[in-house]
Amino acid sequence: SLMQLLSNVLLWDGIVQEDTVRDLGLSKLLNRYLLLNLLNTPLGPDNIEKCTKVVACLPERWFQDLRSGSTLPELLNFCQHLLQ
Numbered sequence: 001s002l003m004q005l006l007s008n009v010l011l012w013d014g015i016v017q018e019d020t021v022r023d024l025g026l027s028k029l030l031n032r033y034l035l036l037n038l039l040n041t042p043l044g045p046d047n048i049e050k051c052t053k054v055v056a057c058l059p060e061r062w063f064q065d066l067r068s069g070s071t072l073p074e075l076l077n078f079c080q081h082l083l084q
Contacts, residue, residue: 002034003050007057014059022062026074030054035077043084051082 009025034054041047062072071079 002029002037003053003057006030006034006054010057010059013062018062022072022074026072031074031077035081038078038081051078054078 006025006029009029010021013021038047038050038054041050066072
């Protein structure tokens with residue numbers, strides 16, 4: 001249900017101010033609740049599937065102006081999890 005909520009919040013990108021969507025979707029939902037769930041899920045196919053769903057719902061335009069190898073500040077903890 002958290003994944004569905006995150007996906008729905010991120011769909012508001014372009015309608016609601018980007019800062020608001022990023023704060024609610026990434027800082028609050030992803031970093032406070034969803035990442036905690038991911039960290040407690042054993043590494044394996046289920047965890048990979050959940051992470052893939054998170055990445056799939058992120059708006060591509062948020063990453064267009066980033067340098068290669070960098071990410072959004074709100075995604076640093078999620079990226080650390082992916083690197084594990």
